[in-house]
Amino acid sequence: MLRPFRAVPARYRFPATSGSHTFRQRVLWSSPIGRSQFSTVKDTKRGPRFSGDKSWTRSMLAAAGGSLITGLLIFNLRGQVPIVDAEHEQHRKNEQKKPRYVYASKEDLGKAILEIRKELGEEGISTDDDDLRQHGFSEWSSINIDQLPTAVAFPNSTEQVAKIARICSKYKVPMIPYSGGSSVEGHFSAAFGGISVDFMNMCDIVEFHPEDMDIVVQPSVSWMDMNEKIKESGLFFPIDPGPPVRSSGFLYSCFWSVFSANIHASGTNAVRYGTMKDWVINMTIVLPDGRILKTRQRPRKSSAGYNLNGLFTGAEGTLGFVTEATLKLARIPEETGVAVTSFPTMRDAANAAIQVVREGIPVGAVELLDDVQMDVINRMGDTGREWKAKPTLFFKFSGTKVGVQDNIDGVSHIVHANHGSDLEVEKDTSKQEALWFARKQALWSMLCLRKSGHEVWSTDVAVPLSKVSDLVEVSKKDLDKLGLFGSMLGHIGDGNFHETILYDGKKEYKSVAKCVHDMVHRAIEMEGTCTGEHGIGLGKKEFMAQEVGEESLSVMRAIKQSLDPYWLMNPGKVFDP
Numbered sequence: 263m264l265r266p267f268r269a270v271p272a273r274y275r276f277p278a279t280s281g282s283h284t285f286r287q288r289v290l291w292s293s294p295i296g297r298s299q300f301s302t303v304k305d306t307k308r309g310p311r312f313s314g315d316k317s318w319t320r321s322m323l324a325a326a327g328g329s330l331i332t333g334l335l336i337f338n339l340r341g342q343v344p345i346v347d348a349e350h351e352q353h354r355k356n357e358q359k360k361p362r363y364v365y366a367s368k369e370d371l372g373k374a375i376l377e378i379r380k381e382l383g384e385e386g387i388s389t390d391d392d393d394l395r396q397h398g399f400s401e402w403s404s405i406n407i408d409q410l411p412t413a414v415a416f417p418n419s420t421e422q423v424a425k426i427a428r429i430c431s432k433y434k435v436p437m438i439p440y441s442g443g444s445s446v447e448g449h450f451s452a453a454f455g456g457i458s459v460d461f462m463n464m465c466d467i468v469e470f471h472p473e474d475m476d477i478v479v480q481p482s483v484s485w486m487d488m489n490e491k492i493k494e495s496g497l498f499f500p501i502d503p504g505p506p507v508r509s510s511g512f513l514y515s516c517f518w519s520v521f522s523a524n525i526h527a528s529g530t531n532a533v534r535y536g537t538m539k540d541w542v543i544n545m546t547i548v549l550p551d552g553r554i555l556k557t558r559q560r561p562r563k564s565s566a567g568y569n570l571n572g573l574f575t576g577a578e579g580t581l582g583f584v585t586e587a588t589l590k591l592a593r594i595p596e597e598t599g600v601a602v603t604s605f606p607t608m609r610d611a612a613n614a615a616i617q618v619v620r621e622g623i624p625v626g627a628v629e630l631l632d633d634v635q636m637d638v639i640n641r642m643g644d645t646g647r648e649w650k651a652k653p654t655l656f657f658k659f660s661g662t663k664v665g666v667q668d669n670i671d672g673v674s675h676i677v678h679a680n681h682g683s684d685l686e687v688e689k690d691t692s693k694q695e696a697l698w699f700a701r702k703q704a705l706w707s708m709l710c711l712r713k714s715g716h717e718v719w720s721t722d723v724a725v726p727l728s729k730v731s732d733l734v735e736v737s738k739k740d741l742d743k744l745g746l747f748g749s750m751l752g753h754i755g756d757g758n759f760h761e762t763i764l765y766d767g768k769k770e771y772k773s774v775a776k777c778v779h780d781m782v783h784r785a786i787e788m789e790g791t792c793t794g795e796h797g798i799g800l801g802k803k804e805f806m807a808q809e810v811g812e813e814s815l816s817v818m819r820a821i822k823q824s825l826d827p828y829w830l831m832n833p834g835k836v837f838d839p
């Protein structure tokens with residue numbers, strides 16, 4: 263049972279990854295006990311074990327050692343890439359010392375699937391190979407593991423989600439929420455097997471309150487479809503978490519579900535409108551044991567109690583299922599404009615962008631694309647024109663007619679002062695989309711150039727504004743030194759930028775990992791973050807302690823422990839027990 267709307271247009275279909283080994287065979291150093299422990303089910307006694315249970319800890323450590331050696335041997339025999347450096351090695355050793363949880367036996371997992379089928383019907387749960395693969399592997403993720411979920415459930419309502427949670431809780435089956443499936447750090451991979459819970463059937467606008475400027479939606483509502491449906495009201499949802507792909511008139515828009523809320527997603531408009539979490543009024547949550555709660559009523563602001571919206575928004579599915587949300591809407595601006603300009607260096611471009619923000623010019627978006635990225639757009643030839651292969655800034659303007667012109671004049675002045683070319687401005691709305699399309703095409707275009715069998719590493723960091731130009735410059739130099747096909751692109755007005763590197767996983771993993779990790783460490787040292795919007799997932803767990811500190815991590819663990827004492831919700835993500 264594959265979702266028809268997820269079918270990638272032929273133009274953008276990726277080459278097969280790696281022959282018979284379809285998954286990247288990277289050693290998941292962040293796994294608790296080596297890759298081979300990521301088996302779907304274990305014939306062990308079910309139930310959680312805590313650090314106090316020494317015999318369990320001993321047996322797990324013994325298993326860890328054995329699995330690790332076996333895992334490495336298997337990898338070496340297959341000619342795959344082993345653990346890459348001392349830092350990772352140390353991290354993995356530390357991980358092995360921590361307590362772990364044991365999940366459902368094979369038999370109990372079977373019982374859970376049967377019970378869910380009884381509750382949801384035949385179509386409500388699938389063990390079809392295609393479904394398992396689609397929910398455990400991603401072509402555009404920076405990290406994949408050799409483990410799929412055992413089943414995929416397709417609930418239709420909050421009540422059905424609660425039933426799934428109660429059954430999984432009874433049998434200690436891991437549950438992994440899944441909405442658009444577009445996250446890139448292994449967020450929805452089934453690190454411990456279990457049941458992926460796909461919200462594809464929950465894609466309705468539940469209520470629309472134009473007079474209150476809000477909307478109540480289910481998890482799989484596409485933000486673009488939603489905006490299309492409500493545009494007559496003069497309102498829109500301004501968070502723009504990613505590019506649509508247009509191919510032969512086909513709008514590939516279902517991809518970024520509105521519930522990008524599950525990670526602190528944002529996008530090009532964040533410099534003006536903030537990030538996803540700023541637009542959530544309330545959420546309906548199903549906890550791992552099946553309890554249902556609503557975080558708040560429906561006022562645009564509330565100071566009643568803890569900010570549960572913030573808690574669940576950034577949890578990446580590790581605390582509960584979000585089954586409904588009320589989102590704020592904004593007024594569609596009277597006038598808009600799009601402008602483009604290029605610069606001799608990345609530093610010049612970054613300096614100009616930051617100066618625009620510092621001077622308080624309310625741009626709708628300011629996006630930086632490097633020379634490689636502009637060249638890629640030319641090579642794809644989708645935009646109907648030839649761009650200068652130079653660091654380039656794309657701006658969006660919005661507001662009143664007079665305000666937009668004022669802002670364009672202000673930006674133009676700053677661009678010239680930072681050695682930029684004349685601003686190419688488009689105020690005709692029908693032509694703006696064509697100009698902005700180049701920006702929206704960026705990452706897809708890059709992915710389309712991936713050679714058969716090669717990998718993509720897509721990552722993001724963010725730093726305070728005063729550090730952006732330095733970090734962009736040094737990261738660009740590192741990327742050039744790496745000598746691989748890699749580009750930089752940034753929501754630079756927020757101090758947030760991305761690197762995308764295409765590489766041969768068998769030969770080049772180590773050098774790419776070093777390049778990416780150096781950038782991440784540098785960003786954190788500059789008081790920044792290892793991820794401005796993509797989130798932690800599996801791929802960035804190792805940076806959590808460096809960034810937030812052990813005390814903050816211990817508070818996060820305590821919250822997790824109290825809501826999900828058996829670590830059933832999306833285990834293996836964000837941090838470990």
Ligand SMILES: Cc1cc2nc3c(=O)[nH]c(=O)nc-3n(C[C@H](O)[C@H](O)[C@H](O)COP(=O)(O)OP(=O)(O)OC[C@H]3O[C@@H](n4cnc5c(N)ncnc54)[C@H](O)[C@@H]3O)c2cc1C
Binds near residue numbers: 438524526578705
């Ligand atoms: C080409 C491309 C461009 C991108 N550009 C951007 C960008 O500009 N900005 C940006 O922020 N990101 C970007 N991303 C990353 C990604 O698309 C976004 O982060 C997006 O918000 C993920 O949403 P999703 O619905 O696909 O989540 P999924 O991938 O389905 O899930 C993400 C996480 O949320 C959890 N989750 C999913 N649904 C629920 C639920 N109902 N309840 C609880 N937890 C849930 C999952 O378990 C997982 O941990 C890009 C990705 C690609 C491939």
